Amino acid sequence: MSAPILAYEGLGLVQGSGWLFRGLDITIGQRDRLALIGRNGAGKTTLLKLLAGQIDADEGRRTIVPGTKVVMLEQEPAMTGFATLRDFALKGEDAPPAYRVEAIAGQIGIDLDREAATASGGERRRTAIARALAMEPDILLLDEPTNHLDISAIEYIEGWLGRFNGAFVVISHDRTFLTRLTKQTLWLDRGAIRRREIGFGGFEAWTEQVADEEARNAARLDAKLKIEEHWMLRGVTARRRRNQGRLTKLVEMRATRRAMMGPQGTAALATASDDSKTRIVIDAEHVTKRFGDRAVIRDFTFRVARGDRIGLVGPNGAGKSTLLKLLTGDLAPDEGQVKRAQTLNAVVIDQQRSLMAPEKRVRDVLTDGNDWIDVLGVRKHISGYLKEFLFDPAVAEAKIGALSGGERSRLLLAREFARPSNLLVLDEPTNDLDMETLDLLQEVIADYDGTVLIVSHDRDFLDRTVTVTLGLDGSGTVDVVAGGYADWEAKRAAAVQAKRAPTAAKSDAPAPAAPKPKVKLSYKDQRDLDLLPKEIEKLEAAIARDEAALADPNLFTRDPKTFDALMKAIETARTKKDAAEMRWLELAEMAEGL
Incomplete structure (x- = not known):
């Protein structure tokens, strides 16, 4: 850990009738790259404001090295009173130089002369980012920096932060962004904070260790307490995070979709069986859409099959919304x-x-x-349905205005998923959602019987949910790829490499023989892929059996040796199960690639 330049000792803050958190000790070093993780409502944004000195704590002492510049990027920058975005970007005595703001604005695609009153949320966010980065801070506090940004802007910020010489603390739901950039993690959980010198890439394994330890401690006291503590810590989706059935289903759907496509990515269903033809829900043939002289979509042919999960990706202005409206009938093609x-x-x-x-x-x-809601033909009480979407049932009487942005998004998902439908259209569904809600959303999409169209810049989310990616680059051409964002990115990289190949071929040096591509799994890999699901089922059954035995609240006092043996057996089985699941996932991805 580097020498601290900002610290808070014994930090405590009262919110409402009680303490939001108390007794927190936090240090930020000169080159720290911190991910701040926690559920919606845990107080992450409030903690950033305390670190920035924007609000005062009820307890604790804040110390900072003299001359340290702390800059905070807020989720919703207030632009009231500013005529243009430029006015906001250059406000205040400590305003950054105009040339630095304009250089960054050009990179992330923002017109600073746009009227602030009519600017979109994405335009306001980009302006605030340009201002924050141009201020050359020593500590940068980022609250959901990738919300409302397209892929190119996100990649620019990733590059900038990768070169940044100062420290930053970031709150984000973007797993790819966090994994690529962070080196340390702050976990704000139930009023306490934990720090570990690992980036977000190791966060899930860390939470698994903490959850298992808390479950073991709770089991020594009371079986019911163990269950409640585990639910509070992990939420209802933690059990599903490595849901093997969902992963298997996604791999199979992508393989099926790949088989239905021709070499250029267009759907080859015209020659498919009658059964395949009856599964078509949207059939686009040679579609072109122009705005003025520009063809936003050019000669696009694609057939959406029932059950497809289609992801639309590309920079802002490339035509994603236009293509979505063409597919859903809100816009007619030219x-x-x-x-x-x-x-x-x-x-x-x-x-x-x-x-x-x-x-x-x-x-x-x-x-x-009312007290009851019909969920796809099944009648459920509001309390139970709220809990399914990670709400405390007591929130039923709360006003929408009192909810956080993430809680509002989660409530909207709960409402819309209850309605009968066979086509689900999600426009940037991941904005403002925390990690647990993202896990829940992935699970709901996987279980949805109909077809899903998703516009999103969240790369990890697309990789976990979609079967086909429609990639737009602004030229009017739409790339069609069976798979997620990573598959589309790989196709783009291969296209760039192919363009460079003729130049490389002019070299006089003899080219080394290309290795033969791998066309199938090895015998051992294929055997593991086939046998691991049954092995995982056996381990799950053993864990469930031993946990049922531990549910006896008198077991520890009556037979401590048996209690300890069961605990050790469960821990061993979980370790084996985690290893088996990771091995299966690697093999499934290899098989999908082949």
Whole structure:
């Protein structure tokens, strides 16, 4: 750990009728790259404001090395009173030089002369980023920096932070962003904070260790307490995070979709069986859409099959929204045609979250003021359904205005997923969601019976959910790739390499013989891929059996040796199960690549 330049000792803050957190000790070193992780409502944003000195604590002492410049990028920068985005970017006595702001603004694609009052959330966020980076801080505090940004802007910020000589603390739901950049982790959980000298890439393994330790400690006291502590720590989706069945299903769907496509990525279903033809829900043929002289979509042919999970990716302005509207019928093509199944019944979850009126209660939004809600034909009580979406049932009477941005997004998902539909349209669904809600959303999408269209800049989310990626680069051409964002990125890289190949071929040096591509798994790998699912099932059954035995609250006092033996057996089985799951996942990805 590097020498601290900012520290808080014994930090405590009262919120409402009690302590939000108390007794926190936090240090930030000169070159720290800290991920700040915690559930929505844990106080992450409040903690950043305390570190920035924007609000005062009720307890604790803040110390900072003289001359240290701390800059905070807020989720929703306040621009009231500023005529243009440029005015906001250059405000205050400590305003950065205009040339630095303009250079960064050009890189992330923002017009600083845009009127602040009419600027979108993404434009405001980009302006705030340009200002924050141009201020050349010693410590940069970032609250969801990738929200509302496209891939190119995210990659620019990743590059900038990779070269940054100062320290930063970042709150983000973007797993790829966190994994690439962070070296240390602060975990804010139930009013306490833990620090570990690992980046976000090691966070899940760390939480598994903490959860297992807390479960063991709780088991020594009371079986019921153990269950409640485990739920509070991990949420209902933790059990699903490595859901083998979901991963298997996704791999199989991608393989099926790849087999349905021709070499250029266009759907080859015209020659498929009658059964395949009846599965088509959207059929786009030679579609072109122009705005003025520019063809945003050019000669696009693609067939969406029932059950597809389609991801739309590309920079802002490339045509993602236009393509989405063409597929759903909100926009007519200039050339070609788009046919949609007559039975298509869509639910659209948009970025504006227009249903979330601040004065409404949670109950009003979810159940129109009732105690019961029909969820895809099944009647559920509001309390139980709220818990499925990681809410305390007591929140039913709360006003929407009192919820955080992430909680509002989660409530909207709960409402829309309850409605009967066979087409789900998600426009930037991951904005403002915490890690646990993202896990839940992935699970719900995996279990959804219909077709899903997703516009997102969250690379990890796309890799975990979609079967086909439609990639747009602004030229009008749409790349169609079976797989997620990583598959589309690999295709782009291969295209760039292919363009360079003719130049390389002119060299007089003889080229080494290319290795033969691997066309199938080795015997051992294929055997492991086939046998590991049964082995994992056996381990899960053993764990469940031993945990059921531990549920006896009198076991520890009556037979401590048996209790200890069961604990050791469970720990051993979990270790084997984790190793087996990781091995299976690696093999499944290898098989999908082949």
